[in-house]
Amino acid sequence: MSRTLFLSGADVRALLPVDECISAVESAFRAQAEGRVIQSGVLSSHTHDGAFHVKVAGLTLDRPYYAAKVNANFAGNPARHGLPAIQGVITLFDAERGTPIALMDSIEITGIRTAAATAVAAKHLARADADSVAIVGCGAQARWQLRALSHVRPLRVVYATDLAGDRAATFARDMSYELGIDVRDVPTLEHAAPQCAIVVTCTPARRALLRREHVATGAFVAAVGADNPQKQEIDPALMASCTVVVDILEQAETIGDLHHAIETGAMTSSDVHAELGDIVAKRASGRSSDDEIIVFDSTGTALQDVAAAALVYGKALERRMGKMLEL
Numbered sequence: 001m002s003r004t005l006f007l008s009g010a011d012v013r014a015l016l017p018v019d020e021c022i023s024a025v026e027s028a029f030r031a032q033a034e035g036r037v038i039q040s041g042v043l044s045s046h047t048h049d050g051a052f053h054v055k056v057a058g059l060t061l062d063r064p065y066y067a068a069k070v071n072a073n074f075a076g077n078p079a080r081h082g083l084p085a086i087q088g089v090i091t092l093f094d095a096e097r098g099t100p101i102a103l104m105d106s107i108e109i110t111g112i113r114t115a116a117a118t119a120v121a122a123k124h125l126a127r128a129d130a131d132s133v134a135i136v137g138c139g140a141q142a143r144w145q146l147r148a149l150s151h152v153r154p155l156r157v158v159y160a161t162d163l164a165g166d167r168a169a170t171f172a173r174d175m176s177y178e179l180g181i182d183v184r185d186v187p188t189l190e191h192a193a194p195q196c197a198i199v200v201t202c203t204p205a206r207r208a209l210l211r212r213e214h215v216a217t218g219a220f221v222a223a224v225g226a227d228n229p230q231k232q233e234i235d236p237a238l239m240a241s242c243t244v245v246v247d248i249l250e251q252a253e254t255i256g257d258l259h260h261a262i263e264t265g266a267m268t269s270s271d272v273h274a275e276l277g278d279i280v281a282k283r284a285s286g287r288s289s290d291d292e293i294i295v296f297d298s299t300g301t302a303l304q305d306v307a308a309a310a311l312v313y314g315k316a317l318e319r320r321m322g323k324m325l326e327l
Contacts, residue, residue: 002099007312007322009105015315016112018119018144019151021308025116026123026280028059028307029247033277036060038095040302042251044228050074051228057302059310064095067306069106073227075204085139085204086110092309100327102313106305109312113304115144117247117276118222121296122198123152124279124286125245126220130197131156136189136210136233137203137225138162138171145200145224150179158183159192189214201225201233208235208260215242221295223257233257234295236266242293243273248301256299 007015031037038058045052051073058066071088078085088106093099122130130153135142138160149155158181162168168185176183186192193199193214201210202224210233215221221242223234234257244267246252253259253269261267274284276296287294316322 002327004100004325004327005102005322006325007104009108012108015312018147021112021116022119024307024311025304026120028303029277029280033281055302057306058095059306065310066093066095067309069305090309109308111144113308115148119148119152125294132196133158133198134192134196135160136201138167141202155181159186161186161189161192205233208232211235212238218290224298226257229255232260236261236264240266242295244295246297247276251299252297256297258297
C-alpha cells in the first residue's frame, strides 16, 4: 500500500508561482538537450465534442520523477456546461521505485507550465528590447501567457483580440489592473500583431489565422494553440519564411503548426532551426539579428508537467499541504 499526496487546484495555485515555474521549465528543457530525461510520449483520443490527451515523461531533479497527465479538452464546455475547457489530473511517481507519490489537479499546472515555456522561449529568442505584445485569443491561457511574459521582458503595451469582443475587453481591463500594464482590446489581429515585437496565438483555431503580412520584422511569435493535428494557427508560408524553433521536434511534426507546414510541402523537418532545449543549453544559436522573425511552435511536453509537478510536490511537503491518500 502506498501513500499518495492529493493536491487540489487551489493547492497547486498556491504552490506554483509563475517565476518559479519558468525556472523549473527552463531547467527541464536544458536537461532534455543534455539527455537527462526519460523520453516523453503522447497519446490522444478524439470524441465528437473534444479530446483526451495523455502525456508522460520523466526527469531527475533531487531524485528521479515520472509524471503522467491525463487531460480532457472540450472547447465548448464554458458556453454549454459552465465547465472549464481543460480538465484533468497529473500522477507523479517516484521513478526509482515506481510508486505514485502525488495526485494533483492538472488545470493550473497546464496553464502555468504552457505559459512558462513561452517565457523561456521569449527570454532566449525575443529581441532584448521587446516591450509590445499581441495576444490573439483571450481565454484563460492568455492570462497566464501575459503573466509569464511580464517576468522576462519589461512590457509596455499589449494589444488583445478575440472573436468574442467582450472577452478581449474583459481581458484588457483585468490584466491592466493586475499587471499595471497598458492592455488594449482591439477588434482584429490585423490591429494587434503588426505593431508588436511579441505575438502570442492561443486559440482553438482549426485554420491558419496568422500570416506573414501580420508579423513585424524582428518579431517573436509563440504559437501555443495547436496541440492536436486538427488545430492550426500559423500559415505554412509564414512558417517557411521564418526561423522555426520547436519544443519537441518529433511531436511538432505530428500535432503542431509545423505538422501543417510539412503536410503542405512548405517545410521539411530539416528546416527547423532547433528544439528549445538546444537553445537553452547553448547547443544551438539563438537570435541572429534584430530583423529575424522567429516562430516558437509550442505543442506542450510532459517534461514541463513533471518539472512543475515535482516543484509543487516538494513545496507541499515543506508546507504540509494537501491530503494523504492510501491507495
